[in-house]
Amino acid sequence: MKINGNRLLETLKKLGATGREESGALSRVAATDNDKAGRDLFVSWLKESGLNVKVDQMGNIFGILETEENKNKEPIVIGSHIDSVINAGIYDGCYGVLSGLEVIRTLKENNYKLERPIIVGAFTNEEGIRFQPDMMGSLVFVRGLPVEEALNSKAIENPELILKSELQRIGYYGNEKPGFFKPYAYLELHVEQGPILDYEKISIGAVENLQGISWQKVTVHGEANHAGTTPTRLRKDAGYVTAKIITFLRDLANNSNEKTVATVGIIEFEPNAINVIPSKSTFTIDLRNPNEEKLKANEEALKNYLEKLRIEEGVEIETERLVRFLPVTFDERIVKIIESVAKDKNYSCRRMTSGAGHDAQMMSRICPTAMIFVPSYKGISHNPAEFTEDEDLLKGTSVLLDVVTKL
Amino acid sequence: MKINGNRLLETLKKLGATGREESGALSRVAATDNDKAGRDLFVSWLKESGLNVKVDQMGNIFGILETEENKNKEPIVIGSHIDSVINAGIYDGCYGVLSGLEVIRTLKENNYKLERPIIVGAFTNEEGIRFQPDMMGSLVFVRGLPVEEALNSKAIENPELILKSELQRIGYYGNEKPGFFKPYAYLELHVEQGPILDYEKISIGAVENLQGISWQKVTVHGEANHAGTTPTRLRKDAGYVTAKIITFLRDLANNSNEKTVATVGIIEFEPNAINVIPSKSTFTIDLRNPNEEKLKANEEALKNYLEKLRIEEGVEIETERLVRFLPVTFDERIVKIIESVAKDKNYSCRRMTSGAGHDAQMMSRICPTAMIFVPSYKGISHNPAEFTEDEDLLKGTSVLLDVVTKL
Known part of the structure; x- marks a missing residue:
């Protein structure tokens, strides 16, 4: 047949x-x-x-x-x-x-x-x-x-x-x-x-x-300041904090033996000016894993990392859950x-x-x-x-x- | 007086x-x-x-x-x-x-x-x-x-x-x-x-x-793909490459004994969708140092790093000089x-x-x-x-x- x-x-x-x-x-x-x-x-x-x-x-x-x-x-x-x-x-x-x-x-x-x-x-x-x-x-x-x-x-x-x-x-x-x-x-x-x-x-x-899907919207609140006159140690750079999170997510994926994938697809800086340290960065995180326990563990690791950055970089970080599928x-x-x-x-x-x-x-x-x-x-x-x-x-x-x- | x-x-x-x-x-x-x-x-x-x-x-x-x-x-x-x-x-x-x-x-x-x-x-x-x-x-x-x-x-x-x-x-x-x-x-x-x-x-x-001022516009060309179905090793993620560059710039500043400051103030992803790996990222780099030799060395270090990323991540990277003051x-x-x-x-x-x-x-x-x-x-x-x-x-x-x- x-x-x-x-x-x-x-x-x-x-x-x-x-x-x-x-x-x-x-x-x-x-x-x-x-x-x-x-x-x-x-x-x-x-x-x-x-x-x-x-x-x-x-x-x-x-x-x-x-x-x-x-x-x-x-x-x-x-x-x-x-x-x-x-x-x-x-x-x-x-x-x-x-x-x-x-x-x-x-x-x-x-x-x-x-x-x-x-x-x-x-x-x-x-x-x-x-x-x-x-x-x-x-x-x-x-x-x-x-x-x-x-x-x-x-x-x-x-x-x-x-x-x-x-x-x-x-x-x-x-x-x-x-x-x-x-x-x-x-x-x-x-x-x-x-x-x-x-x-x-x-x-x-x-x-x-x-895969289970976890979508979050993250907002980092830093402090706008002059790009030329603000020493690195005094910066609260929402853009830099965002970059740290993006590289953290890649590490999370790399350490997961290919099961986790993580993507930051949408990003926006404020004031978005060439010579101003970003005061605010808004971006999305798309995190997926076929195992619920592992997806939860990834979300938890991310949460802990955001808390670490909050303290180290003196910024505020808000997260909003957009989608969560088991x-x-x-x-x-x-x-x-x-x-x-x-x-x-x-x-x-x-x-x-x-x-x-x-x-x-x-x-x-x-x-x-x-x-x-x-x-x-x-x-x-x-x-x-x-x-x-x-x-x-x-x-x-x-x-x-x-x-x-x-x- | x-x-x-x-x-x-x-x-x-x-x-x-x-x-x-x-x-x-x-x-x-x-x-x-x-x-x-x-x-x-x-x-x-x-x-x-x-x-x-x-x-x-x-x-x-x-x-x-x-x-x-x-x-x-x-x-x-x-x-x-x-x-x-x-x-x-x-x-x-x-x-x-x-x-x-x-x-x-x-x-x-x-x-x-x-x-x-x-x-x-x-x-x-x-x-x-x-x-x-x-x-x-x-x-x-x-x-x-x-x-x-x-x-x-x-x-x-x-x-x-x-x-x-x-x-x-x-x-x-x-x-x-x-x-x-x-x-x-x-x-x-x-x-x-x-x-x-x-x-x-x-x-x-x-x-x-x-300070001497060096402004560049950088464009990273990656490949748009589904955020859920594309394994990490097959990604050409323009956003991730951008994040690597931002953290590299911070390291450059930290290792310069406070003389170098570096800022990424403007950023834009394409297609800028939550579940699509960014195919393109455009951003600005504001790099400053009061010593011309050091500023040049910073620019050179950045250039070498971009070349490294180009090879490692399989992306194309264009740079355009916007401003250069001695x-x-x-x-x-x-x-x-x-x-x-x-x-x-x-x-x-x-x-x-x-x-x-x-x-x-x-x-x-x-x-x-x-x-x-x-x-x-x-x-x-x-x-x-x-x-x-x-x-x-x-x-x-x-x-x-x-x-x-x-x-």
Whole structure:
């Protein structure tokens, strides 16, 4: 039994050509007209394939293949999302959803005897560009957020528009209650959105866990003074203190045996003048580790270091928590199946951690879950330059097919 | 012979009350109406004191006290500036000019027999806020810049206005050629604009030199990547490289026995997003040392460090020179006289380096020059909160008087 590679690549291209701006940019932001165009195309394929299509109140779309014999059993679900960021690439999310569709089509065409129903799902608003929070559809599906609250969330461009009315407008406010079925297992195939597989020339990532994320905003209050006349020992240089923190974070990452990553992405000095010592520096810290205890230890080490700097440098330091997600550990049995399938096929494979958030992290709350990654060229994502070789795409979908049959 | 302290403080207050915006902010920016108001007041005092007033083509104003006997001798000049930054304090520049006036008034009232003429001068556009470069009037006076070129410089708010037409408009395009007399010596009394005297509770600074200044703009080109999915070893983090440079500069300053000061005052990251590794960082470096060889060595050490980072971190680093001033060494004989006068008066005194630029650095090119500093509260300057105790102001002017008579 083999997937139809051309058909898969064709659907990926067609969906990628749908929902583009006049400029040519692909922007299927959640619950916009462009999103509707992508959804309509996807639903037409589900129907064409003879699947039972159900849409829930969150606009999550499910294509169900079931038989009289297996319809009372818990289904295997393959999912991801087809909404996108602004000016996106064509793989993020779509590759997983359309691979699910291809797997179902292949099973059906081969009259494969399914012990359980199999469902392909596209979750609403994974990107969180227009409505907060991100991964919203799957979060509500697993009852991590009340459906009413999610439907009331306001569009970023116009607070008078709420998700519910926007879903109604595009025709995707469905009848089903989110969580209307309980999966036996959840699988998500995704482009890595990171450089590891590409850099190491490995075809398949067996994703064993997903990093915990800690975002903080830090403000250092020093003292503005003349850059020429203030001796070093009398300085309270908010910029220097910031530089110390950035190098401390790098040391933290280096000493963590590659598990911790730390990034300072946003920075602002005041008064931001060439000959004035910065009186104030505001910056963000993005800290991630797949192990909650270690992430906590990193946060604690950072806190202690800030206290040390406060005393040594005579500055005040405020921190504000912006985001905190617990790490997720995926299902060991499924991860092992992914590894063994890749081995059987002679595809290079490694275990890895997802650095980004995915719908799988929500689904793992209610059923055994794992993810399969394929390489992203240079790790580029959320960008039209996002790219994965066709060969890698087909390998990923083949692995997905065999994992489904083994399950 | 004693200065009239009340008169000095009175003139300082009156000049400080002149040239204010409706908001109350003091802004006597060069060749504006507010500058004219300050100049008119100063000239009225010069005339009231029976001085011979001369204005050169740069708008530099000189009040000359000379006699038939000494008029062919080189004059002692006491100078500074009365133009200001926007929203300024009342001391910067004005204190030196008005102390010069007070010294001349005192000498005159006491019928002190002057061996040489004595001149109080106010140089045009020391601040360089509206016309570039700063210290322009004194620079042209010492023939460091052709007068035509300076007069053609464009106002920052409207390039159709040039300095010449603005000086003509306010009535201060004078007849004299800049440099129309050669000083025997030049003295400048100034508030420190730095915290050293205030911090060390010292009354008088005998300024022996003025720092060389090296300003550079640095751009680090790294690679934008996902903050969650990019392992530390694969990062080309322009922000981290910047932090390394900032801490390197602090080490450079710490290892220089307090002579080097280094400041990164301006910074900007791109794309400046919380979960994206900075692809680009642009920042400024302000490096100062009173010794040219040492300043050069610092610049060289920085250059080597940038090269090291370029290789180690896989980034590209561009540097652009913005400003480079040679250090200035003041006249040892005059510095010693300042010290001995302070000692005679039982005023605490220390030798020091000026971290900021002053008209004295230009004048030192053509005659023996030195500066006297008095404390600035917390080193605050270019700010309405600029403050020096009356007692310290009077001490400084008393020292100036005695230095003049000893010269």
